[in-house]
Amino acid sequence: MDTTGGSTGNAAVKSASTDEEFFLGFTRVEAEVRAVPEDKLEPINLDVPTTVTTVLGAWPEILALRSQVAALPNFAIERFDKLRDYALALAHAHGAYRGLAAPPDGIVKLAEQLASVREMLFADAMALAKRGVFDEGRVAKLRSGPGYKNLAFDVVGLVQILRERWADIANRTGVQQAELDQAAQLAQRLVTLVGLKEQQPVAANGVALLRQQAFTLLLHAYDEVRRAISFLRWHEQDVESIAPSLWSGRGTRPAAEPAPTQDPVAGGPAVPSGNNPITSPPAAPSDAAHPPAGVGLPGSTPFSRT
Amino acid sequence: MKPSSELFLGSRCPLNGAQRIEALKLPPHHLTTHAVVVGMTGSGKTGLLTVLVEEALLAGVPVLMFDVKGDLPNLLLAFPSFESQAIEPWVEAAPGDSRSTQELASALAEERRVGLSAWNVTENDLRRFADTTRIQVITPGSSAGTPLHVLSSLEHPVTDWKAQPDAALASLSAAVSLVLRLLGRDADPASSREHVLLSVLAERRLRAGEPSDLGSLLEDVTNPPIAKVGALPTDRFMSKRDRASLAAALNTLLASPSFASWRSGVPIDIGQWLTPKDGRTPGIIVSVAHLDDDERALVLGVLLEELLTWVRGLSGSKRLRALIVFDELYGFLPPHPANPPTKRPLVALMKQARAFGVGVVLATQNPMDLDYRALSNAGLWCIGRLQTDADRERVIEGLSITKAGTNGPTAAELSDLTKRLSPRWFLMRNAHSESGTQLMQPRWAFSLLRGPMTAAEIRRAR
Numbered sequence: 185m186d187t188t189g190g191s192t193g194n195a196a197v198k199s200a201s202t203d204e205e206f207f208l209g210f211t212r213v214e215a216e217v218r219a220v221p222e223d224k225l226e227p228i229n230l231d232v233p234t235t236v237t238t239v240l241g242a243w244p245e246i247l248a249l250r251s252q253v254a255a256l257p258n259f260a261i262e263r264f265d266k267l268r269d270y271a272l273a274l275a276h277a278h279g280a281y282r283g284l285a286a287p288p289d290g291i292v293k294l295a296e297q298l299a300s301v302r303e304m305l306f307a308d309a310m311a312l313a314k315r316g317v318f319d320e321g322r323v324a325k326l327r328s329g330p331g332y333k334n335l336a337f338d339v340v341g342l343v344q345i346l347r348e349r350w351a352d353i354a355n356r357t358g359v360q361q362a363e364l365d366q367a368a369q370l371a372q373r374l375v376t377l378v379g380l381k382e383q384q385p386v387a388a389n390g391v392a393l394l395r396q397q398a399f400t401l402l403l404h405a406y407d408e409v410r411r412a413i414s415f416l417r418w419h420e421q422d423v424e425s426i427a428p429s430l431w432s433g434r435g436t437r438p439a440a441e442p443a444p445t446q447d448p449v450a451g452g453p454a455v456p457s458g459n460n461p462i463t464s465p466p467a468a469p470s471d472a473a474h475p476p477a478g479v480g481l482p483g484s485t486p487f488s489r490t
Numbered sequence: 491m492k493p494s495s496e497l498f499l500g501s502r503c504p505l506n507g508a509q510r511i512e513a514l515k516l517p518p519h520h521l522t523t524h525a526v527v528v529g530m531t532g533s534g535k536t537g538l539l540t541v542l543v544e545e546a547l548l549a550g551v552p553v554l555m556f557d558v559k560g561d562l563p564n565l566l567l568a569f570p571s572f573e574s575q576a577i578e579p580w581v582e583a584a585p586g587d588s589r590s591t592q593e594l595a596s597a598l599a600e601e602r603r604v605g606l607s608a609w610n611v612t613e614n615d616l617r618r619f620a621d622t623t624r625i626q627v628i629t630p631g632s633s634a635g636t637p638l639h640v641l642s643s644l645e646h647p648v649t650d651w652k653a654q655p656d657a658a659l660a661s662l663s664a665a666v667s668l669v670l671r672l673l674g675r676d677a678d679p680a681s682s683r684e685h686v687l688l689s690v691l692a693e694r695r696l697r698a699g700e701p702s703d704l705g706s707l708l709e710d711v712t713n714p715p716i717a718k719v720g721a722l723p724t725d726r727f728m729s730k731r732d733r734a735s736l737a738a739a740l741n742t743l744l745a746s747p748s749f750a751s752w753r754s755g756v757p758i759d760i761g762q763w764l765t766p767k768d769g770r771t772p773g774i775i776v777s778v779a780h781l782d783d784d785e786r787a788l789v790l791g792v793l794l795e796e797l798l799t800w801v802r803g804l805s806g807s808k809r810l811r812a813l814i815v816f817d818e819l820y821g822f823l824p825p826h827p828a829n830p831p832t833k834r835p836l837v838a839l840m841k842q843a844r845a846f847g848v849g850v851v852l853a854t855q856n857p858m859d860l861d862y863r864a865l866s867n868a869g870l871w872c873i874g875r876l877q878t879d880a881d882r883e884r885v886i887e888g889l890s891i892t893k894a895g896t897n898g899p900t901a902a903e904l905s906d907l908t909k910r911l912s913p914r915w916f917l918m919r920n921a922h923s924e925s926g927t928q929l930m931q932p933r934w935a936f937s938l939l940r941g942p943m944t945a946a947e948i949r950r951a952r
Contacts, residue, residue, distance in 0.1 A: 223945075223946045224944070224946060225944065225945065225946075226942075226944055227560050227779040227780040227942065227944065227945070228780075228782065256585055256586055257586060257588075258585065258586070259585050259586075392782075408585065411584050411585045412585050412586075415584070415585060415586050429531065429532075479912070479913055479914060480534075480537075480605060480913075480914045480931075480934055481604075481605060481608045481609075481934075482501055482511070482608055482609060482931070484912065484914075484915075484931070485912055486503070486911065486912055486915040486929050486931070487907075487910045487911060487912055487915075488875075488910055488911070488912050
């Protein structure tokens with residue numbers, strides 16, 4: 185499994201910018217995603233694309249600490265290694281969910297686009313049919329079908345007819361090969377959208393569940409990674425710059441100024457740390473566990489030293 | 491901590507942060523002019539909100555909370571003692587920590603005891619809170635908490651159509667939008683013909699005192715009992731074929747097991763929710779953290795319209811009769827031209843609720859995405875640490891502090907202060923106080939603030 189994810193944050197995001205990359209990541213961890221039990225699901229209270237890009241952006245710097253993380257006792261390093269795939273899987277599941285949730289006017293616009301494509305292909309095919317290249321009756325049937333599905337299959341039929349004799353007609357028609365490919369893709373997309381729309385009540389539940397399972401899996405894995413890095417980088421206190429909190433609400437890597445959000449020194453109950461359960465502070469740096477006046481206690485300093 | 495009619499929020503001191511630290515006790519009526527809490531993640535907003543809610547409840551003020559992030563159900567974890575047993579189910583060891591659950595719970599319980607004791611909170615105070623309040627978590631579309639009949643304003647309306655026709659129409663419109671959203675159709679009242687048709691049919695039934703459940707509406711859509719919609723014959727307004735399609739979709743929705751969760755549970759009856767029972771002041775948390783963005787906006791739109799209707803039906807009052815808390819406002823009160831279904835009732839509440847003794851507390855970590863005109867009347871501002879220049883400038887702008895004044899700090903000074911604030915410290919400006927802008931530090935919360943709670947955890951904590 186490729187766990188490198190590129191040498192920079194931008195490269196990591198860029199390398200995962202295709203649907204195929206998302207899908208491949210999803211297939212690698214699909215069994216784990218689907219195994220997340222429903223009673224353990226986390227609410228999706230983060231922006232999913234931002235969550236994905238934050239994790240992918242942080243991944244190179246996180247990966248650089250792998251050997252140190254692997255040395256920690258009782259740490260599931262295999263989940264660390266799959267963190268990037270978990271993010272890709274969430275992107276894939278989110279895309280599927282968004283596809284289902286697409287408003288009907290998405291279909292309408294696509295159908296309008298495809299209708300003009302059908303007119304263009306039909307005109308060319310009919311002109312060639314008049315010249316005896318194609319069976320005119322066969323072409324004539326591919327124009328007037330009502331409804332989205334008929335429209336899509338009209339285009340599929342026209343593309344098929346033109347491709348059958350492409351070697352003979354390539355120099356006699358204004359249609360380009362790329363236009364045929366694009367027309368076929370648009371038709372396929374319309375068929376898929378219509379099918380999804382028809383199945384929406386059933387499919388939406390399944391896809392929404394899958395998205396929430398992927399979200400939960402990524403959230404927990406990233407949470408564990410942040411805890412490990414928080415421990416390893418205790419004295420440097422730079423966990424936010426390596427693996428930023430998903431709860432920053434901004435979707436960008438934090439600036440040089442450290443955020444107090446996940447300050448493990450505080451550890452106490454007055455500042456919730458994201459969706460984390462209460463955790464104990466790392467055991468090692470005991471002198472840091474009790475800041476001078478105690479965060480949240482009377483007399484603590486109102487201003488940070490930064 | 492002695493029982494008091496004032497809200498003991500923590501401490502306050504001048505902006506230099508070093509002199510004259512004193513207890514911050516807020517008369518409840520100061521909240522009738524509403525409050526805004528702003529700060530980045532980790533600034534302590536949720537802690538401050540929780541303390542505000544705890545104090546309001548202790549003062550006998552019912553509180554209705556809208557919870558978007560999942561943090562406020564932590565109020566269920568206001569254990570009535572310092573003992574560690576109750577905390578045990580809620581702790582989890584960090585990587586590399588070999589301590590047992592019992593040891594971790596003991597350490598956390600001790601930390602809680604020390605923190606609360608430092609603010610003079612005793613076990614008696616914790617017990618008093620537990621004995622005099624009733625926290626209920628309502629989860630629309632889920633049985634994790636108390637389920638909510640989200641469409642009750644459509645099917646079992648509480649609003650009086652004769653006394654408050656405008657309010658009833660607004661509630662109906664919000665409920666119809668939710669139905670259409672669940673159907674995956676255009677839910678915009680301004681553009682959707684289906685919205686208009688369903689609203690007209692439902693209104694006809696409700697005005698006649700008949701039930702307007704989805705089954706009845708389905709029949710009406712198929713065989714409209716009205717000849718015209720607006721100026722057009724019904725068949726021209728929407729063809730039989732389109733109506734049949736809508737009826738089929740409604741039927742599919744009715745038959746869907748997942749939809750049943752939206753139509754079962756307690757009805758939306760704000761007055762009933764906020765009525766003390768058995769000597770306990772209610773703290774009602776409507777948690778929508780488990781819903782997606784669109785569902786949240788629509789469900790909260792329905793609830794806020796009902797809330798607004800309830801407020802308008804109250805008699806005038808200068809005392810704080812109820813407190814409304816909205817945690818994480820991002821996306822629900824955006825600047826013009828965005829207009830989610832939550833915006834209209836929120837703006838109206840900010841303008842009108844004061845006269846009826848209902849205070850609104852709004853909190854957000856995204857100050858850039860707020861309609862500041864709606865917030866301009868807020869009397870209490872608490873500003874925690876803000877990291878970006880844009881956020882700071884926007885908040886200072888919202889406070890209407892744009893140039894050097896004779897009283898207090900300039901905008902630039904305030905901006906610098908908000909950049910340097912420690913966690914759990916806030917700049918506070920109270921319109922009812924002559925002290926000007928001060929620093930405030932919330933006390934330690936009774937409740938164990940462990941971050942957002944999942945549906946399973948809410949179920950476990952009930």
